[in-house]
Every structure is written in C-alpha cells, then in structure tokens.
Amino acid sequence: MLLENHAEFKLSITKALGDQLAAALEDLTPAPLTMGNIRSLRPLPGVYQLYRNDDLVYVGKADKSLPQRVERHLRKISGRRNISLAEMAFTCLYVEEDFGAVAPERLLINKHRGQGEVPWNYNGFGNNDPGKRRDTTEVDAGHFDRQYPINLEYSFPNPIASGPQGAEATLAELLAATKAALPYVFRYESSKTFEDIRVQLPTPHLTADEALRVISEHSPATWQVTALPGYVIMYGKTENYPSGMRYYRSGKVVDA
Known part of the structure; x- marks a missing residue:
C-alpha cells in the first residue's frame, strides 16, 4: 500500500475574509431605510447591504462615512418610479483596519452574486453622473x-x-x-x-x-x-x- 506524504493545499485568505464579513452581516437585523436610522450610524468607513422586500439587492462600501453614503441611496431611491422607500432596508458593518487594501465590498459582491443575489451591483444603481x-x-x-x-x-x-x-x-x-x-x-x-x-x-x-x-x-x-x-x-x-x-x-x- 502506497502512502502519500505530500499534497496540495490552497489557502484563500480573501475567501475566508469574505465569508466572515457575510456572516457578520447576516447576524444583523435590517433596519428600514429612513433618515432616523441613518443618522444613528457612526461616521466611520465600512460596508453596507441594501434589501428590497427582504431580498438582498446591493452591496456597497463607504471609504469615510457610512451614514453619508447610505443617505445618498435614500435620496436616489426617493426620486424613482416603480419603487418605494417603504420597501427598503439596510445593514452596516464598520470596517476600519486595512479597509482600502482588502476591498471588502468586492468580496461580499462575489459571494452573493454566486448565490444569485445583489442584482443592483454592476447594473447602474451605484453610478453618479455617467458623463x-x-x-x-x-x-x-x-x-x-x-x-x-x-x-x-x-x-x-x-x-x-x-x-x-x-x-x-x-x-x-x-x-x-x-x-x-x-x-x-x-x-x-x-x-x-x-x-x-x-x-x-x-x-x-x-x-x-x-x-x-x-x-x-x-x-x-x-x-x-x-x-x-x-x-x-x-x-x-x-x-x-x-x-x-x-x-x-x-x-x-x-x-x-
């Protein structure tokens, strides 16, 4: 009987981090997308998720201030047809250490897109003036x-x-x-x-x-x-x- 004393092992630190971020966000209860709830956030960088009627539709990041970024989405949705702010909710996770280097929102997007979620990512929702x-x-x-x-x-x-x-x-x-x-x-x-x-x-x-x-x-x-x-x-x-x-x-x- 031939015994193997070696094998290949691939360590995916980014996947592990993405899974941890997703798990931390899943432990949170989505709050209605209102100015009162947004103003309760601390002005820190982090990642956030938007839900429409309990469906996860968008993952984003804030480099400096989560409430400032999420408020922009509230304002945008308030001026659209076929959708209501009453349908919307959000969760946030403060992420400060090595924030720019790890691109946590991209890790979350990749994870959720593989599950058929976040349809608003890469679909024009996060755009400002397209030029x-x-x-x-x-x-x-x-x-x-x-x-x-x-x-x-x-x-x-x-x-x-x-x-x-x-x-x-x-x-x-x-x-x-x-x-x-x-x-x-x-x-x-x-x-x-x-x-x-x-x-x-x-x-x-x-x-x-x-x-x-x-x-x-x-x-x-x-x-x-x-x-x-x-x-x-x-x-x-x-x-x-x-x-x-x-x-x-x-x-x-x-x-x-």
Whole structure:
C-alpha cells in the first residue's frame, strides 16, 4: 500500500475574509431605510447591504462615512418610479483596519452574486453622473435606470426665495437651485444669457416636471431639456436621444 506524504493545499485568505464579513452581516437585523436610522450610524468607513422586500439587492462600501453614503441611496431611491422607500432596508458593518487594501465590498459582491443575489451591483444603481458620452447610449431593459426611471412628479419646495414680487430669480439661479433640489442628476450647459433672464415661480411647491417646463419656457429657442431614464440634461441644441423619455422645447413637452 502506497502512502502519500505530500499534497496540495490552497489557502484563500480573501475567501475566508469574505465569508466572515457575510456572516457578520447576516447576524444583523435590517433596519428600514429612513433618515432616523441613518443618522444613528457612526461616521466611520465600512460596508453596507441594501434589501428590497427582504431580498438582498446591493452591496456597497463607504471609504469615510457610512451614514453619508447610505443617505445618498435614500435620496436616489426617493426620486424613482416603480419603487418605494417603504420597501427598503439596510445593514452596516464598520470596517476600519486595512479597509482600502482588502476591498471588502468586492468580496461580499462575489459571494452573493454566486448565490444569485445583489442584482443592483454592476447594473447602474451605484453610478453618479455617467458623463456626457453616455447620453446617447440606449439603456438596456434590465438596467436599474430602465426598471426604476426618474420620477418627474417628484415634488419639492420652491427653491427660489420669495420677495415683494413673489418668488423671482434669474434663470441661472433657478437652474442651480433645481439641480440642488432634485434627487437625481441634472446636468446643464452654462450660459451668460441665463443671468439676464428673470423667472417667477408663484407656487410654494412644484414638481420636477413643472420646474423643467418653466426652465424650458424661459430658455432661448435653441435650448432643450431632456429627461433620460436616470437623469436630466440641458444643452443648447435640439436633438433626439435613443433613451430619451421626455423633451422640453420652448416650454412645450414632447414624450418619446
């Protein structure tokens, strides 16, 4: 009988760490995705998981502050259709030691993707402004922005301070204020002309659609506001986009 006195052994430290992170997160009870719960977090780096109706849909990391990062997701989801914040919950794990070197979120993503989970990872959910070169890209049916497009009926307080003549500002000020108020990207090209155009907003609250109509109505004739599945753009020429949902041209609205 031949006895073997040697064999191969492969040590996967990264897999072991990923399994430990996943186990630590599984011991936590998901909390509703609310500002109150987010503000209870400590401003430390770490990893987090998002759940929709108890299904794990996304794993992410925060290099500096977990509450700051998770709040960005709350804001993003609040401005989307086909989804509600009431469906969402999250868990967090503070990870400080050698955080950048081990890429803990990637370990978790790899583990959960192998189990058919985290469908929002690598699917557009974590993106910020994708950049102008992506404006002409056709968004796939399975992309996060196509499944949960921006909500143009999102309502927010009038971003222009009221004065003796009501809420009045320059178009440049209205653009900047609307960009800050919307829970999704509003990218526009600047123009000195906007600083000379006066705009009035009589209502205390307005929807994104109403604000964009006013902006379009007061913009020069060649300018167009375009609502894409994941964000809004405004440039000084009229054109159609493969994934355009709504166009604002000289105050008129055209749905794609």
